[in-house]
Amino acid sequence: MSGVGPPPVPHSRPWITAEDEAAVARCLRSSQIARGTEVAAFEADLADLIGARHALTTSSGTQALWLALDALGVRPGDEVVVPTYVCEAVAAAVRQCGGTPRLVDVAPGWRADACAVAAALGPRTRAIVLVHALGVYTDPSPFLALGPPVVEDFCQTFAPARFPPRGAAAVYSFHATKCLTTGEGGLLTTDDDAVAARARARSEVTGGLSDLQAALGRAQLARQPAFAARRAAIAEHYLEALPRRLTTDYDAVRRDSMGFRFLLTGIDFDTLRRVAGARGVAVRRGVDALLHRRAGLDDAPFPVAADLLARTCSIPAHPSLGAPEVTRVIEAVRAALEAGA
Ligand SMILES: Cc1ncc(COP(=O)(O)O)c(C=O)c1O
Incomplete structure (x- = not known):
């Protein structure tokens, strides 16, 4: 007996295949590895799949959420309703705009709770983050009826054909631990031209995906x-x-x-x-x-x-x-x- 057991089974692991390797190698060989045609094609694929007018890739899900909230007008002194049962990145994105997370409870079944959100609304509420957590989708209808713009956080729930976004904006994560990956990365989608234009202008300063990452993302998306x-x-x-x-x-x-x-x-x-x-x-x-x-x-x-x-x-x-x-x-x-x- 060597005493060496089987390799560990990690809680998360990206699913990388020969198709992914070939796509990244093709991109490398082209020498077009900065932001360019692969990113544009990935964004077009995603907009099409998700059924959104605009799709903007970002450097992370956190950046996508920050850009969405910023474009929706969250400023210092504003509150954004956020569930307490979520990772710290969501609160960090709110704070990045100068906003204050207004924390609310969730519903049984790992779902968002529209009653808890309704009770938290006030004169300073500027937006609601509806988190589709752990792969479980929550019907956005009661949240959309509340008034403030809803940003749907799909960072843990990528299945746009089954669960198309309906809020003012939606965000996704392509981190290595998420549903599909570009290493790190994210996505903001919206049908609102002004929101898209502001977010894109900001992302040009703050950075986003490269073609190398988008090549991986497109191969992952195809599978x-x-x-x-x-x-x-x-x-x-x-x-x-x-x-x-x-x-x-x-x-x-x-x-x-x-x-x-x-x-x-x-x-x-x-x-x-x-x-x-x-x-x-x-x-x-x-x-x-x-x-x-x-x-x-x-x-x-x-x-x-x-x-x-x-x-x-x-x-x-x-x-x-x-x-x-x-x-x-x-x-x-x-x-x-x-x-x-
Ligand atoms: C629900 C949710 N929102 C946002 C994020 C942030 O995504 P990223 O890690 O790509 O910044 C995460 C990632 O942990 C998440 O789980």
Whole structure:
């Protein structure tokens, strides 16, 4: 025995194939690697797929959100409604415009809560960020009816044909841990000519994607049907193999999920992390921390988010997982249950 086990199963991993390598190599050989025709073609592909009048690639999802909020007029003293159950980047984008995040609770099923947003509106509200978190889509209709412009954050939910954006703007992330990747990168879409023009003017100063990244993005975009099929197959496998009580909550939202995350509840996170980690399998919480806790606020106004943070375990479900890795994840969850998780 060498004592060397199989390689770790990471929680996220980009799915890079020979097609991606060939596309990037082609771009390299062309010597046109700065922002140029590949970026323009990627933006055209994305606008077409998403059904948006304008698509502007950016250096990150955070930059896309910042540019969207800035173009919608968020200025110092303004409030932007943001869910507490989200990564810090969303609050950072609001602050980048000089705005103040007005944090609200979420709804069960990892969804945005229109009632919580409505209760948070006030004279200083300039925009609402509706986050489609963890791959789960929330119907924007009740948010759009509230009045302030809605920016839909699709950074964790790339399935535009199924879930087309309907707000004043939408943002996406192409980070290596996201649904499709350009290494780092993002996208802002809008039907509003003035919003697009302001965001594009700003991005010319602050930077965006290169052709090298766009070449990778276009190759990844072309394979989205394969990504979706693989995610669906992995989810089916988990649903069949894992005890029902761990998957009931996720199963309830599955028809509104594009499968970015596979979420377990009813299992102790710390035990799962310890036992799975010892077997080389990485698991995460749904989010690492709640924004209101980072801001030093009490849990009382955010009971659903506090409950979701405590109960949600995200297991590897990225499309690059091979069958033996999926089996190792299942065995790790079973071992954690045996260890009392
Ligand atoms: C919901 C959400 N919004 C925005 C972002 C920011 O995206 P990026 O990492 O590309 O800046 C992330 C990334 O973690 C995210 O999960």
